[in-house]
Amino acid sequence: MTSPSDRSGANPSASNPSASNPSASNPSATALRARGAAALATAGIDAAATDAGWLLAHVLGIEPGRLILADDPTAAQAAAYDALIARRAERIPLQHLTAEASFAGVELAVGPGVFVPRPETELLVEWAARACADVAEPGAAVRVVDLCSGSGALALAVATAVPRAAMVAVERSPSALDYLRRNAAAQPSSVADRVRVVAGDVTDPDVWAELGVVDVIVCNPPYVPAAAPVSPEVAHDPAEAVFSGETGMDLIVELVPLLAEGLRPGGVVALEHDDTTAAATVDVFVADGRFTEVVGHRDLAGRPRYVTARRADPATVQGWKP
Ligand code: GLN
Numbered sequence: 001m002t003s004p005s006d007r008s009g010a011n012p013s014a015s016n017p018s019a020s021n022p023s024a025s026n027p028s029a030t031a032l033r034a035r036g037a038a039a040l041a042t043a044g045i046d047a048a049a050t051d052a053g054w055l056l057a058h059v060l061g062i063e064p065g066r067l068i069l070a071d072d073p074t075a076a077q078a079a080a081y082d083a084l085i086a087r088r089a090e091r092i093p094l095q096h097l098t099a100e101a102s103f104a105g106v107e108l109a110v111g112p113g114v115f116v117p118r119p120e121t122e123l124l125v126e127w128a129a130r131a132c133a134d135v136a137e138p139g140a141a142v143r144v145v146d147l148c149s150g151s152g153a154l155a156l157a158v159a160t161a162v163p164r165a166a167m168v169a170v171e172r173s174p175s176a177l178d179y180l181r182r183n184a185a186a187q188p189s190s191v192a193d194r195v196r197v198v199a200g201d202v203t204d205p206d207v208w209a210e211l212g213v214v215d216v217i218v219c220n221p222p223y224v225p226a227a228a229p230v231s232p233e234v235a236h237d238p239a240e241a242v243f244s245g246e247t248g249m250d251l252i253v254e255l256v257p258l259l260a261e262g263l264r265p266g267g268v269v270a271l272e273h274d275d276t277t278a279a280a281t282v283d284v285f286v287a288d289g290r291f292t293e294v295v296g297h298r299d300l301a302g303r304p305r306y307v308t309a310r311r312a313d314p315a316t317v318q319g320w321k322p
Contacts, residue, residue, distance in 0.1 A: 029070040032056055036085040043089035043224075051094050055084045058098045065184070091232035091319055104157035108183045113175030115241035116233075117153035117220075120299040124218050124270045124306060125157045127297075131268045132162045135215045141166045144215040145262070147202045147255070148221045150241060152180040158218060159191045167194055168211060172201040173238060203254050208262055217259055217269040223248045224274055248274045252282055260290040263311035268293075269307045277305030285309045 012274035027035070036052035045051060058083045060073060060239060073081065084097050095101040095116045101108045103117040104125040110116050132142045144165045146155035152311040169184070171177050177199055182196045200207035202221075222241050225232065225248040234242060242252040259269050273281040278296045285294040291309040299305035 026072045026075055027076060028072050029060070030066050032073060032081055033067060034165060036081065039085050043091065045088070045091075046063065051088060051189070054216065055088060056081050056237065059084065064322040076294070080237055090302065092235050093233040094105050096236060097123065101151070101153075103151075103153040104161070106153070106157045106160055106183075106187070108151045108153055108156070109179055109186070110151050111179070111238065113173075113238060114179040115150040115176070115233075115237045117151060120301070120303075120305055121220050121272060122157070123299060124154055124220065124272060125161055127270050127306075127308065128154075128165075129156045129161045129220050130217055131270070132158075132165055135266065135268060142216060143212075144168070144216045144218070145170065145211055145214050145263045147217060147219040148251075149180055149197075150176050150220075152197075154182040154218050154220060155195055156183060156187055156191065159195050163190070165194060165216075168198055169210070169215075170198045170200060170202055170207060173240065176238070176241070182321055197280060198292070203251070203258065208258060212263055212268075213264045215264060217263060217265045217267070219255070219259075219269070221251045221255065223252060223272065223277065225276065227278075228274075247280070248277050249280055249284070252277070252281055256284045256288050259309075260288055260311060265311055265313040267311045268308060269311075270306050272306045273304070275303040275305065278307070281307045 029154045033052050033056050036055065037049040040048035040051055053064045053067055057067055059077050060070055062070060070094055075322055087097055088094060096112065099111055101111060101116055101155055103136045104122045128144065132144065135142060139258050142162065144158055144167050146167065146169045148167035149155050149171045152270050159165050159167040162201050169180060181197055183196060184192050198207060212316050222244040224242045226246050252271065263269060271281065282294055282296050284305060285291045291314055293310040295308050296304055297306050297308065303318050
């Protein structure tokens with residue numbers, strides 16, 4: 001039973017024999033961060049110090065880089081931080097606790113019901129920016145589609161990075177669509193005005209009829225093999241955004257022929273895949289027969305991560321499928 005006099009720390013000199021801080025002042029930001037990092041490391045979290053810093057910065061309403069300069073947190077802030085550390089130690093994703101994710105410089109609302117974007121997918125933004133520079137007349141609009149858009153991470157980051165991108169984001173999950181629409185609306189109008197959201201399944205012919213023929217496609221589909229061991233955090237992502245059949249290839253196999261139809265001749269696609277399915281993904285593009293320049297790419301950790309391909313020109317492809 002806490003009496004009003006010792007509840008808030010407002011009177012730090014009030015007697016409290018069990019207080020862990022004998023000087024009776026609040027712990028510094030640095031001390032709180034170290035304490036949280038130790039708890040997260042004990043919970044098996046690799047990036048424990050980074051996560052503790054993000055959570056403390058979130059509670060203090062500052063950028064993580066400014067923690068070193070922060071005033072000592074109040075007792076209420078310390079309590080809020082400790083509560084977040086306890087939840088993170090239960091392996092709830094960091095981004096669900098802060099309700100936001102940073103992706104290629106774009107801030108996104110995320111939480112239960114939508115896939116948390118991963119840093120390795122940022123490579124597709126860089127690729128798309130280069131692809132957009134190559135595929136159309138300088139200055140002309142570039143038609144770009146993001147399939148399986150989720151929170152809108154790729155769509156919004158590419159639209160931000162490429163001012164002449166006319167972007168369409170396709171997503172079927174109602175809960176993901178809520179985040180996607182909210183995230184699109186939160187961008188500056190110079191970006192938001194160039195992003196159209198299409199609700200639908202990426203294997204639905206009606207969706208493709210609505211998209212028309214485009215210059216560039218990016219896609220981070222569900223691709224993890226159903227029985228693959230995943231971290232406790234991944235269990236908080238919607239399963240339909242993560243897994244795709246026994247080998248992880250179910251959606252990719254269905255999608256590649258649709259990509260060939262949706263890209264103009266010379267148009268290009270980047271498709272993320274599991275690190276166990278690089279060769280299988282390349283094979284699907286090659287076997288389709290309508291792509292050239294099928295190339296596998298690694299992520300910054302050196303793992304095979306995405307395949308790019310160019311829609312061939314019908315005139316130059318042998319055995320062309322009409
Ligand atoms: N690479 C992601 C993970 O680590 C899965 C991404 C996906 O299925 N698109 O869980």
